[in-house]
Amino acid sequence: MxxxxxxxxxxxxxxxxxxxxxxxxxxxxxxxxxxxxxxxxxxxxxxxxxxxxxxxxxxxxxxxxxxxxxxxxxxxxxxxxxxxxxxxxxxxxxxxxxxxxxxxxxxxxxxxxxxxxxxxxxxxxxxxxxxxxxAPEPFEEEDEQQPPEPPPPAGPSATLEEIERQHILATLARNRGNRAATAAELGISLRTLYYRLSEYEKQGFRID
CATH class of the missing domain: 3.40.50.2300 (Response regulator)
Known part of the structure; x- marks a missing residue:
């Protein structure tokens, strides 16, 4: 359903x-x-x-x-x-x-x-x-997604959004801007990654 x-x-x-x-x-x-x-x-x-x-x-x-x-x-x-x-x-x-x-x-x-x-x-x-x-039907992408690695340690004042952003941008840099490789490493869909990056650009972060 x-x-x-x-x-x-x-x-x-x-x-x-x-x-x-x-x-x-x-x-x-x-x-x-x-x-x-x-x-x-x-x-x-x-x-x-x-x-x-x-x-x-x-x-x-x-x-x-x-x-x-x-x-x-x-x-x-x-x-x-x-x-x-x-x-x-x-x-x-x-x-x-x-x-x-x-x-x-x-x-x-x-x-x-x-x-x-x-x-x-x-x-x-x-x-x-x-x-x-x-959106696809439920379970359509289930086999393609794997849980991502834990984000790097953050200070006690870091918010959930900041931890997530740091983790995504660090993974993107490690993959030299390759969106598909980044999404695969994070264990999220490519559509979700593009959505996150567009939000970061609106917040003033530079996305290579």
Whole structure:
């Protein structure tokens, strides 16, 4: 089953075991014009996704039963078009690196301003608008993608986006600007690499 076109507001699935936080997120999403539903555990989230894949998932990592990172891995394998935002009070650099490998939209830690979440949702919608019109059926590219090597160590003040950018640009330089070789080494599609590079150019970074 494939995702619906993002022309309409995409459906968001909130995976959060704390009732108060779930309610806050659902109210905020409805206020921003999204349709939204919620799951308390990773297992429940996967069951809901099986019957109706969601375009965007907001995922806590510290969940009862299946942990959030395992849930993320299964979502990425089974529904590669789904955009995942991590919002958690349980996060470290290693978790951030794993999330980068799985192409997370944003890694947010609690407490988080709703404005930060709204910005992450805007990024997710932009990705969907780029990906879904040309997206292959699920599993079509699964055999071609391998998890990339971990990014180089970064200082404690580095953000997830900075770590990802440094890793991608270093890999591109190592491959002397060869986009196809860079995408293969990173374990991402060529389309995803071009999207990332275009974003970096808009931010003022020189891309050879």
């Amino acid at each position: 494939t995702l619906r076109s993002p022309a309409a507001d995409p459906h968001v699935l909130v995976v959060e075991d704390e009732p108060r936080m779930r309610d806050v997120l659902l109210r905020a999403l409805e206020g921003w014009g999204f349709s939204a539903s919620a799951a308390r555990t990773g297992e429940e989230a996967l069951r809901m996704m099986h019957f109706e894949p969601r375009a965007i998932v907001i995922l806590d990592l510290n969940l009862p039963g299946m942990d959030g990172m395992e849930c993320f891995e299964q979502i990425r394998q089974r529904w590669p078009q789904t955009q995942v935002i991590i919002l958690t009070g349980f996060g470290d650099l290693e978790a951030a690196r794993k999330a980068i490998h799985l192409d997370v939209v944003e890694f947010l830690t609690k407490p988080c301003h709703l404005g930060e979440l709204e910005t992450a949702l805007s990024r997710a919608r932009k990705r969907l608008s780029e990906i879904l019109p040309e």
